[in-house]
Amino acid sequence: MDIKQRITSTYRYIEPNLFIIGLFGSIGFPAYYFIWAYIFPQPYENLPLRLVCALLFLPFAIKAYMPSIFYRYKEKHFVFSICFCLPFFFCYMMIRNEWSVEWIMSFMAAIFLSIIIIYDWLIILIFTTIAAFTAALIGYLTMGNIGNGFHSSYLIVFSFSYFTGICFNYRNRIEIESKQLFSRSFSSGIAHEMRNPLGALYASQEVLLELLPESLTDNRLISNAEISKLRNIIKDNISIINNGHNTINLLLSSIDNQKISPNSFHHFSINEIINNALDVYGYKNKSDRELVFFQMNKDNLFFGNDILLRYVIFNLLKNSFYYKDKTNFKIIISVYSKNNETIISVKDYGKGISSTSIKNIFTEYYTSGKKNNTGLGLSFCKKVIDAFAGSIECYSTENISTTFIIRLPIITSPAVDKMKYDLMSVKKILFIGNQNKILSDINHLAFFYNFELFYKKTSSYNIADLNTNNYDCIIIDINTINNTLLTELQDKIATTTIKIIIIHHKNDAQRITLSKAYESYVFEYDHIDKLQKKLITQIFTQKKPNNILFDTINSNKTKIMIVDDNISLRLYSGILLKNAGYDVVEADNGLTALNYLQETAVDLILMDSQMPIMSGIEATKEIRTNNQYSLHQHIPIICYSGSLDELQKEHLVNVGITDFLIKPSSKTTLLNIVNQWL
Incomplete structure (x- = not known):
């Protein structure tokens, strides 16, 4: 990249902040004349030179009002102004004030400012060197001896300030550019x-x-x-x-x-x-x-x-x-x-x-x-x-x-094992059972892999727990679970990507009915190593939700309300639900839905989270807390949204949302979740 390209790149980098730079420069240079001349008098001051610097910075502040010819030279003007008004001006004033502490500190501040504004190290090196030598030359011509008050140690301090500033700014620039490159690559x-x-x-x-x-009148059928x-x-x-x-x-x-x-x-x-x-x-x-x-x-x-x-x-x-x-x-x-x-x-x-x-x-x-x-x-x-x-x-x-x-x-390579080990630390595992030996082994695995372990006794387990905790895998001790709970779990997990492990014991006399879809998840427990291997395999084997549709429950009497401001999505979902035998009513916002619920009962609500007039979140709060809607305070409300992260889901559950559905959803997914909650 040649110098011209570097200057163009530098200008584009700083252009969004030019107004602030121009404002501070055009006001600051004249203002500091009065500070150094009257409040803290210095041996030497130069108002005309400060006014020249202020005039050079002024176009940055009024860039939008500059004539069109200015834009032809804006990049050259930018580099010249920064180098003249920062390294040259402050170096010259430091020399004329016989290397006083105030001006040494000011010169170091000017170095850092020029590095921040012109991030390119080569441009800074070339123009700062030229500016410093020019300042020294003019100082020598105007005052003769420029060494009064100078110590060679200053060069070490200036060099350190300059090179550390360059290094840190360069590292920051590389990081920013790598992020930009990645973002563009990702967008591509x-x-x-x-x-x-x-x-x-x-x-x-x-x-x-x-x-x-x-x-329709076309002769071609x-x-x-x-x-x-x-x-x-x-x-x-x-x-x-x-x-x-x-x-x-x-x-x-x-x-x-x-x-x-x-x-x-x-x-x-x-x-x-x-x-x-x-x-x-x-x-x-x-x-x-x-x-x-x-x-x-x-x-x-x-x-x-x-x-x-x-x-x-x-x-x-x-x-x-x-x-x-x-x-x-x-x-x-x-x-x-x-x-x-x-x-x-x-x-x-x-x-x-x-x-x-x-x-x-x-x-x-x-x-x-x-x-x-x-x-x-x-x-x-x-x-x-x-x-x-x-x-x-x-x-x-x-x-x-x-x-x-x-x-x-x-x-089975070490590199893949390392990735799996790192990924296990963000997993959430639930164990349902009463067997202390199994629980002890799973606790050992949780300690080793650092995953989050949840434990529920069979007698105290509530199926609704699956709605509030996003488990990655559920381990079930089949010896301590009854058919009813297992069936409920199977039906619930069937529509999710939650992995399942069903532990079977040797000589197990209890007979449990398993659907064919879950027979492959059963394994005979005898040692922690076997459990470890099964857990890792199951966690990292992709599971797709079952697409088996349940028979609709009293579909002729079941009424579903779709609340969404998008008429196309209401139409799409309504057709699918009507064809499945449901009675469907529609509302275009939360307020319309609430007005309808005051007069008519529904059995389930599909509610968009964001709508004009009244959002789905506000409407859900009203349904759950206002006695006016007492008939509907416990009905399923499915949040129908484009995208939701875990924090948003947690908030919506606290508001009263029952479950979530990403739109647009397939016919199978829509009917599965509706049937599940009805």
């Missing part, structure tokens, strides 16, 4: 993830328009085959939208302090992820899919996140397809194991990368001449693979091929 990742589903949705809407008649196609297209669209939501939610939740957080990491099948990526990737043409070949010797598990790995595959595919017009172009994806690593190879027979470019391939903002390329995709891919404790490399031969090699540690 979200944008890239959205392009694929949006492209696929656009293509499917074209097909829908083609299949649907233009009007829709055949059963076309209806089937329409339904399949809509299902695909729903799947694409869900993938997009999941990706954005994952990317947003996985960022912690400018790094990818491992909190969402689980065991995943590489085979499934790559096949899924190849199925949902937004190919520009259907024939593009035939250019990709996937070969796997053996499926492998890895510890990480499926959506993030899919993002990496998407990015590599996008880069490869840029040169798909090359003769004999194809992409070969291979997965194999070697030296306790799983290796993913993505090889394309495209243009290749030059040896000079390949060294910078994972550097932020580096591009190799592709149009509309931000240079952030591969750098973010590297961050993802680094977060998986793996590595990514690139090898290429120009005009022949490019190969990306991703190395991921196997799930």
